Amino acid sequence: xxxxxxxxxxxxxxxxxxxxxxxxxxxxxxxxxxxxxxxxxxxxxxxxxxxxxxxxxxxxxxxxxxxxxxxxxxxxxxxxxxxxxxxxxxxxxxxxxxxxxxxxxxxxxxxxxxxxxxxxxxxxxxxxxxxxxxxxxxxxxxxxxxxxxxxxxxxxxxxxxxxxx
Numbered sequence: 001x002x003x004x005x006x007x008x009x010x011x012x013x014x015x016x017x018x019x020x021x022x023x024x025x026x027x028x029x030x031x032x033x034x035x036x037x038x039x040x041x042x043x044x045x046x047x048x049x050x051x052x053x054x055x056x057x058x059x060x061x062x063x064x065x066x067x068x069x070x071x072x073x074x075x076x077x078x079x080x081x082x083x084x085x086x087x088x089x090x091x092x093x094x095x096x097x098x099x100x101x102x103x104x105x106x107x108x109x110x111x112x113x114x115x116x117x118x119x120x121x122x123x124x125x126x127x128x129x130x131x132x133x134x135x136x137x138x139x140x141x142x143x144x145x146x147x148x149x150x151x152x153x154x155x156x157x158x159x160x161x162x163x164x165x
Contacts, residue, residue, distance in 0.1 A: 052158055053124060053159055054106075054108045054112065054113060054116075054121075054158070054159045055105055055125075056105035056156075056157055057101075057155070057156050057157075058100075058101045058156075059154050060132075060154070061152060063097070063152075063153055065129065065131075065151065067093070067094055068094040069128045070094070071092050071094040071095050071098055072098065072128050075123055077122065077123060078122060079121070079122045080118065080159065081119065083102060083123055087102070105157050106118060106121060106159070117161070120162050121159045121161060121162070122159065122160055122162050123157060123159060123160075124159055126156070126157050127156045129153070129154045130151065130152070130154070131151070133149040133151050134152070135148070
């Protein structure tokens with residue numbers, strides 16, 4: 001005599017074929033190229049035909065993004081000369097690499113843009129993203145170990161040309 005479990009096994013119907021493919025096709029067609037292009041980062045936009053101004057990138061800066069953003073927020077939107085003067089007297093450790101990056105962006109503007117008025121340049125975009133974390137372990141009592149995360153930053157700066165008054 002068949003038990004109840006065997007009856008349940010035999011009464012199950014297999015899932016309809018093709019349902020997973022239909023869902024996958026529906027999700028692929030709903031994404032439009034315009035939506036993905038709008039969310040692209042500035043460097044990716046430059047490759048897709050939307051022209052970016054003079055820019056520079058600093059990768060794997062060994063300072064946490066939170067600390068770099070404190071300095072970057074003071075510089076964003078200012079004229080290049082004013083921003084460099086401000087960074088020169090900023091005591092935070094992130095000021096020196098940001099000043100170097102800003103000078104690199106100005107040099108890129110002069111090199112690629114031909115005759116560019118450096119006094120008219122301003123910091124249009126300054127983004128600080130998190131890079132990879134270097135994981136280290138610190139020995140603690142009773143054989144334990146604490147994880148220490150040494151964070152890195154990726155910084156992107158784009159300059160714009162202000163209209164002369």
